[in-house]
Amino acid sequence: MKTQHSTLSRFIPLLLGFIIIWAPIPLGSNRIWAWSVLHSLIAVAVLLHCIVAFQQRQPLWRERWIGRFLAVPAFTALYMWLQWLDVIPGLSTFDAYHTSMLAQRTFYLLLFLWLLCQYTDSVTRIKAILIAIVSAGCIQACYGSMINLAGLEQSPLFGVIEADKARGSFVYQNHYANYLALCLSMAIGWMISELNVDKVSGSRKAKLREAVSTLLSAKMLLRLAVIVMIIGLILSRSRMGNSAFFVGLGVTALLAIFCYKKPPRLLKPLVLSIFVLDLLIVGAMFGVEKVKQRLAETSFAGETRDEVVLHSLPLLQQHWLTGSGAGSFYTVFPAQQQGVYTGFYDHAHNEYLQFSIELGIPLTLLLGAWQLYALWLCIQTMRKRNTRLYKGVAFGAMMANLHMLLHNTVDFNLQAPANALLFVSILALSHLAYHNNQPQRAV
Numbered sequence: 001m002k003t004q005h006s007t008l009s010r011f012i013p014l015l016l017g018f019i020i021i022w023a024p025i026p027l028g029s030n031r032i033w034a035w036s037v038l039h040s041l042i043a044v045a046v047l048l049h050c051i052v053a054f055q056q057r058q059p060l061w062r063e064r065w066i067g068r069f070l071a072v073p074a075f076t077a078l079y080m081w082l083q084w085l086d087v088i089p090g091l092s093t094f095d096a097y098h099t100s101m102l103a104q105r106t107f108y109l110l111l112f113l114w115l116l117c118q119y120t121d122s123v124t125r126i127k128a129i130l131i132a133i134v135s136a137g138c139i140q141a142c143y144g145s146m147i148n149l150a151g152l153e154q155s156p157l158f159g160v161i162e163a164d165k166a167r168g169s170f171v172y173q174n175h176y177a178n179y180l181a182l183c184l185s186m187a188i189g190w191m192i193s194e195l196n197v198d199k200v201s202g203s204r205k206a207k208l209r210e211a212v213s214t215l216l217s218a219k220m221l222l223r224l225a226v227i228v229m230i231i232g233l234i235l236s237r238s239r240m241g242n243s244a245f246f247v248g249l250g251v252t253a254l255l256a257i258f259c260y261k262k263p264p265r266l267l268k269p270l271v272l273s274i275f276v277l278d279l280l281i282v283g284a285m286f287g288v289e290k291v292k293q294r295l296a297e298t299s300f301a302g303e304t305r306d307e308v309v310l311h312s313l314p315l316l317q318q319h320w321l322t323g324s325g326a327g328s329f330y331t332v333f334p335a336q337q338q339g340v341y342t343g344f345y346d347h348a349h350n351e352y353l354q355f356s357i358e359l360g361i362p363l364t365l366l367l368g369a370w371q372l373y374a375l376w377l378c379i380q381t382m383r384k385r386n387t388r389l390y391k392g393v394a395f396g397a398m399m400a401n402l403h404m405l406l407h408n409t410v411d412f413n414l415q416a417p418a419n420a421l422l423f424v425s426i427l428a429l430s431h432l433a434y435h436n437n438q439p440q441r442a443v
Contacts, residue, residue, distance in 0.1 A: 008052050013119045015045045017132035019112065020425065024140055024179055027158055028170040029417035032101075038417060039108045046111050049118065065435050066117045069428070072370040073113060077106040079363060080326045093325020094332050102326035105417060109424055116428050121436060123389050129429065130190050130393070133422065137183025138225050141232030144168035144176060148235045166235035170416070177241025178413040180233045182400045182422050184226060184245065186429075188274070189396020191222040192256075193388045195264035226274065244406035249274065252399040259382035260391065305349040305410060311336050312348050315357045323360035332357070347415055351408035374430040375401045381434045390433040397430040 019041050026034035052058065061067050079091075080103035086092040093099040120126055144166035147155055152162055160171055170176040233242060253271040257263055264270075314336050315324065324332050330346040348354035355364040374397065381394035404413065404423055413419045 008048055009119075012045055012048050012052070012115065013125050013128055015041070015048070016112070016116055016119065017128055019045070020129070020132040020422065021136045021139070023421050024136060024418035025169050027160070028172075028175055028179070028419065029421075030171060030175075030415075035105060035417045038421075039104070042108050042112050042115075045115055049115055061114070062118055062121065063435065065431065066114070069117065069431050070110060070114060072366060073106065073110045073424070076359075076363065076367065077103060077110055079359065080106055083323065083325045091322050093328055095325055095328035095330070098327030098330065099325045105420075106326075109420060112421065113424055113428050116425060117432065120428075120432050123387070123436075126389060126393060126429065126432060126436070127190075129425070130186055133183050133425075134187045134190070134222070134225050136422075137180055137187065137229045140168035140170075140176065140183075141180055141229040145228075145232050145235050165237045166232055168232070170418075172416070173236045174238050174241055174407075174411045175413060175416045175419055177233055177236040177238035178404070178407055178411070179416075179419050179422060180229050180236070181241055181245040181248075181403045181407070182419070182426060184229045184233065185248065185400035185403060186393070186396040186426065187222055187226050187229065188249065188270075189392045189394070189399065190389075191219060191226065191392070192264060192267060192270065192395050193392025194219045194222070195266045195270065230274075240407050240410050244403045246275070247406060248399045248402035251402055252395060255379065255398070256382055256395055259379060261383075305345075307338075308333075308345050308348060309350050309353055311338050312353055312357065316353065316361075319357055320361045323356075323358045323363070326358050328358055329354050347412035349411055351412055351414055354412060371401065371405075371427065374427045377430050377434040381430075385433070390436065393429050393433040397426050397433065400426045401430070 019038070022041065023029050023038055026037065029035045029038045061070075080099060082088055082091050083093040084096055084099045084103055086096075116129070120129055147162055148164075148166035154160065155162060155167075155169070157169065160167065165173040167173040167176045168179075170179070233245060236242075249271065253267065256267065260267075312329075312333060315329075315332055318324075319332075329348055333345070333348075348357070352364070352368075355367065359367075378394040378398035378401065382391050382398075385391055385394070400423070407413055414423065
C-alpha cells in the first residue's frame with residue numbers, strides 16, 4: 001500500500017508538468033472544449049492528491065505560507081461566484097454566463113496552484129516544472145516558426161488563419177508572443193543558475209576543459225532552447241511582446257548585478273549575447289526588421305485600441321467599486337462604443353482597465369499587490385538565498401513578472417487560459433524559490 005501511495009506522490013508532479021505542456025496546445029485552451037479538457041486534467045490531479053492525502057493524513061497545505069499565497073486567488077474566485085449568484089445587494093453581473101465561466105476557470109487555477117505548491121517541495125521537482133515550461137515554449141516556438149517560414153496560410157492542426165505572423169497553436173499572435181516570453185524568462189533564469197561563479201585558472205587546459213564541459217552540459221541545450229524561442233517570438237511580429245521581453249531582461253539583469261552577493265562571472269556576457277547574437281544576428285535572419293517597422297509605423301491615428309480604452313472609461317466610473325461582473329466587458333462595452341472600429345473588440349486590450357471594470361478597483365488593487373509581492377520576493381531571493389537554482393528561478397520569475405506588467409497595458413493576456421495558468425505558476429515559483437529550504441551548492 002505504501003508503495004502505491006509513493007508512486008502516486010511521484011506521478012502527480014509529472015501530471016502537473018504535463019498539464020503545463022498541454023495547456024497551450026489546443027488553441028491556448030481558449031475554447032470551451034479545450035478548457036474543459038484542461039479542467040478535467042486538473043480534476044484528475046486533485047482526485048489523486050485526495051487519495052494520497054486521505055491515506056497519509058496530510059494537512060491541507062504543507063507550510064503556512066501556502067495558505068497565505070492562495071488566499072487572494074481563493075477570494076477572487078469566491079467574489080466571482082458571488083457576482084454570479086447575485087445574493088448580495090450591489091454585487092452582481094451583467095453577464096451571468098461569462099461570469100460563471102470565469103469563476104470556474106479561476107477555481108481550477110486555484111486548485112492547480114494548490115497542488116503545485118504542495119508537490120514542488122524540492123530542487124528536483126522545481127527543475128521538473130522548469131523542464132515542462134521550457135519544453136512547452138520550445139514546442140510552440142518550433143511549431144509556430146515552421147508554419148510561418150513554410151508560408152502556410154492555415155495551421156494544419158486547427159485551421160487557424162496564419163497571415164504573416166507566427167502564432168503557434170494559439171489563435172491570437174500576441175498571446176503566443178506573451179507565452180513564449182514567459183517561457184523564455186524561466187529558461188534564461190534556469191540557465192543563469194547553471195553558470196559558474198568561481199574563476200577558472202589561467203591554464204589553457206583548464207579553460208578547454210570548461211569549454212567542453214559547457215558544450216556537453218544542460219547549459220548548451222538551454223542556450224539553444226532560448227535561441228529557438230526568440231526566433232518564434234520575433235516571427236510573431238508582436239510589438240509589445242518583443243519590447244517588453246527585452247526591457248524585462250535588461251532591468252532584471254541590472255538588478256541581479258546589485259542583488260547577487262556573488263554574481264555568476266558570465267552573467268553579463270550571457271545577457272549581452274542575447275541582445276547582440278539573438279536580437280541582431282538571429283533576428284536579422286528571421287525578420288526582426290519587420291518588428292522594427294511595425295514599431296516605427298505605430299501611431300494613434302492607425303490604432304483603435306487607445307479609442308477602446310478611452311471609450312471604456314465611463315464604465316469604470318459606473319462600476320469602480322464592485323465591478324460589472326467577471327467576463328462582462330463584451331456585454332457592457334457596446335453601450336459605450338462610439339462609432340465603428342477597424343477591428344472587433346471583445347476585450348479592453350488593457351488588463352488593468354478590464355479587471356477594474358469587471359471586478360472593481362479594490363479587488364484589482366488586491367490582485368496587483370499579490371503580483372507585486374511576488375516581485376518583491378524575487379528580489380529578496382536573489383539577495384538572501386544561497387541556493388543557485390532558487391536564485392535563477394527568482395531571476396526568471398522577476399523577468400516574466402516585469403514582462404507581464406508591461407504587456408498587459410496593451411493586451412489581454414490573462415484572458416487566455418494557457419497564459420493565465422503559466423503566469424500564476426511562475427508566481428508560485430517566486431514563492432517556492434523564497435520559502436523552500438532544500439539545500440544545494442551555494443553561490
